[in-house]
Amino acid sequence: MRRLHLTLRALVIFAVILGLLWTGYALLRQRPQDLPWTKLDLAQPVGLFTGRKLAALTGDRAQCLALLEQAGVAYTPMQRGGGEGQCGYADAVRLKGERGAIGLSPAGVAPSCPVAAALRVWEWQVVQPAAQRLFGQPVRSITHFGSYSCRRMYGRSQGDFSEHATADAIDISGFTLADGRRISVIGDWKGQGKDAAFLHAVRDGACGLFSTVLSPDYNAAHRDHFHLDQAERGATGWRACR
Template identity: 90%
Template sequence: MRRLHLTLRALVIIAVILGLLWVGYALLRQRPQDLPWTRLDLSQPVGLFTGRKLAALTGERAQCLALLDRAGIAYTAMKPGGGEGQCGYADAVRLKAEKGMIALSPAGVAPSCPVVAALRVWEWQVVQPAAQRLFGQPVRSITHFGSYSCRRMYGRSQGDFSEHATADAIDVAGFVLADGHRISVVGDWKGEGKDAAFLREVRDGACDLFSTVLSPDYNAAHRDHFHLDQAERGATGWRACR
């Protein structure tokens, strides 16, 4: 028993030392985004806790809108709407057209604020850097299949409702570069060139920002799009990336 107590004490001491080293490392590198208690800043590079902090914005409308304001993101906050019961949204946001920013096509889509916040970080830190490196030009627009839809998961008649039912998801179908070149999930995912490499890189990068990322690697239902959502469980660390 005494040996067990000594072992537990040693483990606690090691954990404390490792924690202090981690905090010191993050502070010395000036990366507050790697610490769980620091305020989220959408302009900062993606950190260890960026995804969890974005997911924690679910249901926190005022806090999320203030975050968009601080980042200088132009948007229109939508009135609560949608269906009844488990369907409906209270924090939907429609992005405004901005010079130099990626547009969503169709433009009328209004995902929840946490999804919009993650989309902008994805654009700044993942999508545009990948496009510049692989193609030497930026992405002009992201094509999608929509956000809000009052339905259950995978179109079932029973079971849990999809994150689409609360506008906490968006289905990304492809990308259009500045010169008009189109990259589609359905047409380019299985390729071996730059288009396929780009799609895999932006899919992997999305996994650090969204609670759930589902691609053609998941199942046939996602053969033509990336499902990106900001489920509340993402704030606790349980994330899905396929």
């Protein structure tokens, strides 16, 4: 009798575990972006693995360009260029600013395709919702300090090359709202007002889309911009968000 009781108890526990697993799987099926094996779709909400999937596009230019086209992102592919050695780019694109999209200023910047894809998702899922929530209007343009630059980290003469050396990064310095109001990282990061709240919200939202996000919270070198990049970090896929 005791053995039968233990067997029934084990079956009940197994049934509960199975039910929880099935419920969890059903919930995840409703959000495919939270699963590591599903295909990336730039039009979907940000999921648990969206950032890793975007970073994984480095080295797969054809797939990245196909995702831009699937999402209706207008772009001009750039020819291979840059310096020699560890400098240079092969998958840079210039976003053309499709109808209703946020413009980049200066407009000629051409980051790598994975960075461009993440920028558009950041715009759709993070920047514009935050602007509407806090200011009741959209962002018209994003100002930046550039993308490609053949240099080592922090401009040193030795050490690792920056992600800028392969156009896998962009430095964001500010935002202009639809009514012309400007919000800058250097001028508005600190404080308790809506401008500071907006900057912190878009920084935090970028952390789920880029491999590295560095802000004024990181060090003085980033007091005037957000550094966003899609560094490849192998199987671990660790991310930096400061």
